Amino acid sequence: MDIPYTVEVRRDTGLTNGKIGIWLFLASEVMLFGALFASYILIRTGAPTWPRGDTILNVPLATFNTIVLISSSVTMVMAWASLMRHRFGTYRIYMGATILLGGVFLVVKYFEYSHKFETGLFPSTNNFLAIYFTLTGLHMLHVMGGMAVNAYFWGPGAKLYKTNPEWFINRVEHSGLFWHFVDLVWIFLFPTLYLL
């Protein structure tokens, strides 16, 4: 039996089930990160002193990572636009670039984390580092999750394009929404942790 409302929109919502599903999931993600941001505010405002992020963290590396993640958002949306133009080859290039940029982000983060550990800075060192590792660690897990889904749609999942292109385009749009959300979270994490 076919899954209903993957391509045609429901009359009551005006949306496909996948679209409303991904937005409800993103709403839950907003609350997850919201809880951690609230914790950050609570810990920071309650602390007698708080270090500026740029005295402990590497701002040039984080700026580079911000540029990488924003670029990956553009390649993601261009991948979707390529499918809308029925250019599957171009889609593959843009989606591949998105996955690659996600990988670059993780490699940079690996070097950042390694440097912290080598200099004896751990989550247990102080509250600033505890919240830094928690927030960026959770964000990194989201990058990994997004990369896994995107890699599936770049590789084996792309077979669907031959049999049901509209469904495939919807799926890519939904994975794109998640990827842009990951970018959105970083846009707020970057100044909060590194610059203030």
Added chain:
Amino acid sequence: MTTDHAVDIDKQVRIYITVFVSLMALTIITVAISRFHLPIHLAVTVALFVAIIKGSLVACYFMHLIAEKKLIYAVLAVTAFFFAALLALPVITHSDGFWIHGLH
């Protein structure tokens, strides 16, 4: 694909590139402002203001929220309300119970 549809996608692609350039510029502005070592309240205000502009650009254009169905807006309105309530909790905590007990 109809010609109108193709033109529409071409127009959207141009918007994506404009948004990309704007996001890059705003990232540079964010870092540049942080070099001025502004007082903390002003620094937080400016940094959040720029981040909100950047976030809005991503949400409106990359996530297509600028032209979405009402149900999605309703879901996000509820989320925004509870998100704001969540962020207000630390403020309530630091006001010595003023918001709960009033002036006594």
